[in-house]
Amino acid sequence: MFEKSLKGKPAYWIWLAFLGVFIVIGAVCYVRQYLFGLGLTGMSRDVSWGLYISQFTYLVGVAAGGLMLVLPYYIHDYKAFGKITILGEFLAISAVIMCLLFVMVDIGQPLRAMNMILHPTPNSMLFWDMVVLLGYLSLNIICGWVILTAERKQVPPPKWVYIFVYISIPWAVSIHTVTAFLYSGLPGRHFWLSAIIAPRFLASAFAAGPALVVIACLIMKRVAGFDAGKKALDKVATIIMYAALINTFFVLLEFFTAYYSNVPGHIESLRYLFFGITENGHTYNNLVPFMWTGVFLNFLSLGMFAYLKFREGNDWILGGACAAIFIALWIDKGLGFVLGGFVPSMTGHITEYYPTANEIGLTVGIWATGFFVMTVLYKIAIGVEHEIE
Amino acid sequence: MDNERRKFLKIAGFSALAGIGAPAIVKLTSTASYASEQAAHGASEGKMAEGGSLQETGEKTKQYGMVIDMRKFMQNPELEDMAIEACINAHNIPQFPPEKKKDEIKWIWKTGFENAFQEHTNYHTSEEVEKSPFLILCNHCEFPPCVRVCPTKATFKMKETGIVTMDFHRCIGCRFCMAACPYGSRSFNWQDPRPYIKHLDPDFPTRMRGVVEKCSFCEERLAKGLEPACVAAVKDSGALIFGDINDEKSEIRQVLQKEFTIQRKPSAGTKPSVFYIV
Numbered sequence: 001m002f003e004k005s006l007k008g009k010p011a012y013w014i015w016l017a018f019l020g021v022f023i024v025i026g027a028v029c030y031v032r033q034y035l036f037g038l039g040l041t042g043m044s045r046d047v048s049w050g051l052y053i054s055q056f057t058y059l060v061g062v063a064a065g066g067l068m069l070v071l072p073y074y075i076h077d078y079k080a081f082g083k084i085t086i087l088g089e090f091l092a093i094s095a096v097i098m099c100l101l102f103v104m105v106d107i108g109q110p111l112r113a114m115n116m117i118l119h120p121t122p123n124s125m126l127f128w129d130m131v132v133l134l135g136y137l138s139l140n141i142i143c144g145w146v147i148l149t150a151e152r153k154q155v156p157p158p159k160w161v162y163i164f165v166y167i168s169i170p171w172a173v174s175i176h177t178v179t180a181f182l183y184s185g186l187p188g189r190h191f192w193l194s195a196i197i198a199p200r201f202l203a204s205a206f207a208a209g210p211a212l213v214v215i216a217c218l219i220m221k222r223v224a225g226f227d228a229g230k231k232a233l234d235k236v237a238t239i240i241m242y243a244a245l246i247n248t249f250f251v252l253l254e255f256f257t258a259y260y261s262n263v264p265g266h267i268e269s270l271r272y273l274f275f276g277i278t279e280n281g282h283t284y285n286n287l288v289p290f291m292w293t294g295v296f297l298n299f300l301s302l303g304m305f306a307y308l309k310f311r312e313g314n315d316w317i318l319g320g321a322c323a324a325i326f327i328a329l330w331i332d333k334g335l336g337f338v339l340g341g342f343v344p345s346m347t348g349h350i351t352e353y354y355p356t357a358n359e360i361g362l363t364v365g366i367w368a369t370g371f372f373v374m375t376v377l378y379k380i381a382i383g384v385e386h387e388i389e
Numbered sequence: 390m391d392n393e394r395r396k397f398l399k400i401a402g403f404s405a406l407a408g409i410g411a412p413a414i415v416k417l418t419s420t421a422s423y424a425s426e427q428a429a430h431g432a433s434e435g436k437m438a439e440g441g442s443l444q445e446t447g448e449k450t451k452q453y454g455m456v457i458d459m460r461k462f463m464q465n466p467e468l469e470d471m472a473i474e475a476c477i478n479a480h481n482i483p484q485f486p487p488e489k490k491k492d493e494i495k496w497i498w499k500t501g502f503e504n505a506f507q508e509h510t511n512y513h514t515s516e517e518v519e520k521s522p523f524l525i526l527c528n529h530c531e532f533p534p535c536v537r538v539c540p541t542k543a544t545f546k547m548k549e550t551g552i553v554t555m556d557f558h559r560c561i562g563c564r565f566c567m568a569a570c571p572y573g574s575r576s577f578n579w580q581d582p583r584p585y586i587k588h589l590d591p592d593f594p595t596r597m598r599g600v601v602e603k604c605s606f607c608e609e610r611l612a613k614g615l616e617p618a619c620v621a622a623v624k625d626s627g628a629l630i631f632g633d634i635n636d637e638k639s640e641i642r643q644v645l646q647k648e649f650t651i652q653r654k655p656s657a658g659t660k661p662s663v664f665y666i667v
Contacts, residue, residue: 038580049564
């Protein structure tokens with residue numbers, strides 16, 4: 001079916017070439033980093049994880065979010081999602097590929113990565129994260145490919161593939177739960193040491209993943225003649241809205257626990273992220289503008305989704321709402337959550353993290369790679385769709 | 390023909406998966422049987438404590454620890470620098486210039502009281518304590534979170550000594566241990582450290598970039614019957630007392646019985662082996 005991705009309008013090729021430029025830039029940045037070491041990034045002894053691991057964390061959520069498109073169709077037999085379940089599966093594949101790339105570029109000795117398998121360590125959550133991510137990638141490749149092939153031949157998918165479909169549903173929950181466990185089991189890091197991290201991650205995942213699919217659907221409607229159907233998109237919008245609302249609620253719960261209890265360890269990271277901390281006459285607040293932008297976008301998108309419930313909207317409002325929530329959650333999880341946990345340090349010092357140009361170039365390169373894979377996979381899916389019609 | 394190719398690809402795919410997965414499965418199952426063998430062995434000799442929990446059996450083995458007598462350091466602050474200097478020289482620890490602070494590597498270093506003891510009140514602390522730098526280092530915890538999170542067992546607790554140490558050759562540099570350590574005792578080689586080593590000691594390995602390192606209680610010196618370098622450097626003052634805290638007759642246990650000591654972040658549940666007399 002790959003041949004479907006080799007025929008396209010100029011816009012398709014221009015888009016791929018555009019992504020290709022960033023992929024090349026990312027590759028060059030990686031070579032530089034590989035030759036010098038991670039010292040080429042802005043990470044430090046105090047902030048020992050940066051953009052890479054925070055993008056990884058966010059993208060595991062995007063991958064898990066594909067579940068919200070798959071579950072209604074297969075469990076509740078919600079027919080309207082028939083055309084978009086495949087998009088959910090292909091989204092998961094691209095997002096997991098990005099996750100794996102972000103982990104690979106973050107480790108200091110990438111050539112030793114196989115030590116994770118040669119010396120498996122079940123007490124390490126990172127070991128389990130590798131297991132569930134590789135498993136989820138395989139499940140989505142199997143389900144997506146087999147079901148699409150069957151669709152192309154206009155026969156029902158083979159029975160055995162449903163086993164994998166049903167396994168993939170709880171598996172999607174597991175990938176983000178285990179990713180939350182990377183953080184929520186560490187003594188001393190109060191910002192992360194919270195039982196609500198896993199549910200919070202899942203709630204934001206179920207908003208971010210589908211939001212990206214909706215945006216992709218709206219674009220494909222204009223440029224590729226693919227219509228997901230108004231009923232399906234409206235339902236996805238409802239799912240995103242509720243997931244984003246639940247996530248907002250969970251974040252507010254963190255604020256309550258921290259500020260009402262007045263326990264310093266619980267407050268400090270939140271204070272750093274949202275208000276800045278002043279120490280020895282210097283105010284550390286480089287994430288404050290981002291966090292408030294995130295808050296604004298979060299409520300803006302909730303407002304837009306609510307508007308769409310009561311009034312007849314249009315694609316621009318829907319797309320805008322999805323873009324707003326995607327960015328808001330990226331700031332919440334792909335920036336604030338990981339970086340905030342490192343401030344203050346374990347000895348109470350405040351070290352701010354500023355990613356370097358090389359690091360940003362590499363990060364953008366991996367995002368471009370993910371979008372490249374996603375574009376090609378979606379092109380194949382639509383190609384099959386058109387062929388049947 | 391196409392069918393043949395499909396079959397071949399299927400078989401190749403499955404064998405590749407099996408090839409990658411097999412070592413892990415073999416390792417996991419074999420360690421499990423090893424563990425149960427050990428347990429059976431212990432039980433037959435009557436060594437297993439009742440309930441057999443880690444905490445109880447832990448008492449039987451050695452656990453090296455340290456008492457830091459701050460009264461002596463407060464009188465002679467230069468002793469702290471002597472201990473730090475000895476450590477730097479003994480372990481080829483690179484010294485980065487101030488503008489490369491983010492790359493710094495520290496095994497034992499000085500910090501303020503409120504930084505070392507965040508859980509103790511720094512509200513109306515005595516002036517002397519507030520102004521005095523405190524030595525901090527790896528606590529060689531009985532329940533080390535860094536060991537718990539390491540995905541390759543590159544950092545581990547030595548059975549014979551209770552020391553938490555590193556295998557520099559196995560570490561993949563994921564830095565999970567740095568996120569997990571509640572004491573900030575771990576450093577990462579963000580770049581090649583070798584150009585920044587001031588006095589190269591050929592007897593101790595230098596590190597390559599991309600691995601984590603930390604205080605090892607000088608296990609290489611202990612193996613030769615020597616004391617840790619920092620302890621030896623301030624030997625005459627008796628400001629650092631080192632020994633087996635599980636041995637009731639050891640000097641360190643005598644000190645611990647006599648003096649009131651505090652530990653860093655006891656609430657983290659790690660059972661640190663470094664004690665402070667303030």
